[in-house]
Amino acid sequence: MNQNELKQAVAKAALEEIRNQLYKDTIIGIGTGSTANFFIDELARLKQDFDGAVASSEASAERLIAHGIPVYDLNSSGILPFYIDGADEVNARLQMIKGGGAALTREKIVAACSEKFICIADESKQVEILGDFPLPVEVIPMARSHVGRELVKLGADPQWREGVKTDNGNLIIDCYNFLLDDPIKLETMINNISGVVCNGIFAQRPADVLLLGCSDGVKRLTASR
């Protein structure tokens, strides 16, 4: 199976995970990225069975709307039963690095408002220690240089993702060579830098379930804490 087939397989598995818990008034939290896109396409087949979705990006909102799935504002949707999203890296505790597609802040907000985070990923995303994937940090534009200097003090090699603007109008700094051996602590420390909006460590709110697409099938994993 190639990577896209693995992503499609986990998207189908995620639909199976939730399909018996969908009601006419259910609003589902939807992530961003290529794996989430496969899920949106699968979800469209059940659009008569639930109310709609909250999207973590403009791109996902557009895809949902194109499928005829209503998209709601998070402020009016209350607590969501599920949030389904991909990841750039995920460890055995189901802590993740996210934000390769620059959607980390809205993803973290929608995840925080969801009872169950279902992470969908192909096996290439599974790691022992987070940090090979450059950690994205969303930054207020005027703070770019300041945040970069502070990230160096924390041991990262920060690089501005030039040309990229987030849905919130901010910049992304990617942190290379940053071993995240204490993800919860680093998530907090990075957020404490003035000018940081959010960082792509999802450790304080890890996933609850990981559906991992492997060549021998989809594995359903829960956190070893």
Ligand SMILES: O=C[C@H](O)[C@H](O)[C@H](O)COP(=O)(O)O
């Ligand atoms: O900002 C983007 C998100 O965090 C994505 O969920 C993440 O980058 C994984 O994307 P993909 O499913 O395309 O690998």
